[in-house]
Amino acid sequence: xxxxxxxxxxxxxxxxxxxxxxxxxxxxxxxxxxxxxxxxxxxxxxxxxxxxxxxxxxxxxxxxxxxxxxxxxxxxxxxxxxxxxxxxxxxxxxxxxxxxxxxxxxxxxxxxxxxxxxxxxxxxxxxxxxxxxxxxxxxxxxxxxxxxxxxxxxxxxxxxxxxxxxxxxxxxxx
Amino acid sequence: xxxxxxxxxxxxxxxxxxxxxxxxxxxxxxxxxxxxxxxxxxxxxxxxxxxxxxxxxxxxxxxxxxxxxxxxxxxxxxxxxxxxxxxxxxxxxxxxxxxxxxxxxxxxxxxxxxxxxxxxxxxxxxxxxxxxxxxxxxxxxxxxxxxxxxxxxxxxxxxxxxxxxxxxxxxxxx
Numbered sequence: 386x387x388x389x390x391x392x393x394x395x396x397x398x399x400x401x402x403x404x405x406x407x408x409x410x411x412x413x414x415x416x417x418x419x420x421x422x423x424x425x426x427x428x429x430x431x432x433x434x435x436x437x438x439x440x441x442x443x444x445x446x447x448x449x450x451x452x453x454x455x456x457x458x459x460x461x462x463x464x465x466x467x468x469x470x471x472x473x474x475x476x477x478x479x480x481x482x483x484x485x486x487x488x489x490x491x492x493x494x495x496x497x498x499x500x501x502x503x504x505x506x507x508x509x510x511x512x513x514x515x516x517x518x519x520x521x522x523x524x525x526x527x528x529x530x531x532x533x534x535x536x537x538x539x540x541x542x543x544x545x546x547x548x549x550x551x552x553x554x555x556x557x558x559x
Numbered sequence: 560x561x562x563x564x565x566x567x568x569x570x571x572x573x574x575x576x577x578x579x580x581x582x583x584x585x586x587x588x589x590x591x592x593x594x595x596x597x598x599x600x601x602x603x604x605x606x607x608x609x610x611x612x613x614x615x616x617x618x619x620x621x622x623x624x625x626x627x628x629x630x631x632x633x634x635x636x637x638x639x640x641x642x643x644x645x646x647x648x649x650x651x652x653x654x655x656x657x658x659x660x661x662x663x664x665x666x667x668x669x670x671x672x673x674x675x676x677x678x679x680x681x682x683x684x685x686x687x688x689x690x691x692x693x694x695x696x697x698x699x700x701x702x703x704x705x706x707x708x709x710x711x712x713x714x715x716x717x718x719x720x721x722x723x724x725x726x727x728x729x730x731x732x733x
Contacts, residue, residue, distance in 0.1 A: 386588045386716040395585055396713070406580045407706070411569055414560045512723040519722035526721055529714035530730045532581070533707040539570070540703035542560040547700055548693035549686040556704045559733060 388518045390498060393525045398490055400528040401483035404431065407535060408475060415539050416475055427535045431478040432466025434531060438485035440465075442524045443492065449507035449517045450496070457508040562692045564672060567699045572664055574702040575657035578605065581709060582649060589713050590649055601709045605652040606640025608705060612659035614639075616698045617666065623681035623691045624670075631682040 386392075408416055408427055419426040425433065445458050470478055496502075503518035537556055544557055551557055560566075582590055582601055593600040599607065619632050644652055670676075677692035711730055718731055725731055 386592065386720075388717070388720040392586050392588060396589070399580060403577065403580045406573060406577045412566050414566060415570070418560065509723070512726075515722055515724070518720060519724060522717045522720035522722075523724040526714045526717050526724075526728060526731070529710045530728055533710035533714070533730060536703045536707035536710065540700045540707070543562070543696045543700050546560075546562040546692060546696035548689055548696075549683070550689070550693060550697040550700075552686075554700060554704055556707060556733075557700070559730075 388503065388522050390503075390521070393521055394490060394493070396525045396528060397486065400434075400532065401479065401486050403532055404434075404482070404535065405479050407532070408479065414542060418538070418542050420538055420541055425534065425538070427538055428470070428475050428478070429466055430531050430535050430538075431475065431482055432470035432473075433463065434528075435478060435482050435485060436462070436465045436469060437527065438482065438489055442520070443489050445507065445520055446493070446496075446517065449505050449520065450502065452507070454506050454508050454514065457510050460510045562677065562696050564677075564695070567695055568664060568667070570699045570702060571660065574608075574706065575653065575660050577706055578608075578656070578709065579653050581706070582653065588716060592712070592716050594712055594715055599708065599712070601712055602644070602649050602652070603640055604705050604709050604712075605649065605656055606644035606647075607637065608702075609652060609656050609659060610636070610639045610643060611701065612656065612663055616694070617663050619681065619694055620667070620670075620691065623679050623694065624676065626681070628680050628682050628688065631684050634684045 408431075416427045419429065440459070441461050448456055448458055473481075498517070503516065503521070505517050506514050507517070507520070509515050537559060540554075541557060544551060547554075547557075582605075590601045593603065614633070615635050622630055622632055647655075672691075677690065677695070679691050680688050681691070681694070683689050711733060714728075715731060718725060721728075721731075
């Protein structure tokens, strides 16, 4: 499948609602547990997505369009949410993510990007040269893989309770 | 996390809506592609979940409650949906899954299961003795891991478009 802005926005605009549907009103046993040390709970993932809306995708898109390869992206802090979301209710975080995403997609649409823009380049602090097409594709993949992660983390909370069935679920050892 | 019926139903009752929110009105590039030979597309997963509602979870629960270890479960056909869903629109499958699940959960609630029931045993054709607690936990895990799978399969459609970022996404090689 080739990159396509409209099809990317199809995913990006539904992610906040998907996560609300998946997590709203769930018991904390599902939302606050993780996969072990240094891993994210579903709650942590929402904070991480909020941080991405504030500091990553939009800023890097602007950086590519305005500065090209003459400036390097600011490194992304994958653990910022542990400070930023402190004590906020999951419901509030889900709402905050929805609002930030809506604003960012309105902004993205307003750019009226062309195929030439998608080929423009920027400099990632570790990966080197990347294109806007790659950045926007990664934004979509980042959403989908975090939805997958949230579902997997919740599934793992029942790993001990499944008995012998666990061997049929390769994903439980991921 | 210990098995708990109410917390299991929290997940089981939202799965159809989660999948509708994730898949409705998406372009077929997202919903009809898979991860390679002998793997499921998101479309295939919905057919598989429908088949489970019709032939697996409810039947095996009844088998445990009515026959215990004196009868063996009917083996589950993990590929039945390739025939059964043929040519049905994804929207219709999502609706069908929602209705079957609703009926099965009404039935499950009507059983008024107790802790003693959860310890009752049945015979799985390959795994041997299993308890009702393990069966019901596996039903929940099955839902969540298929939501994870659907999200991962969609993410993989952009694998080529992400450029060097793909190395940060371990899940893309699962």
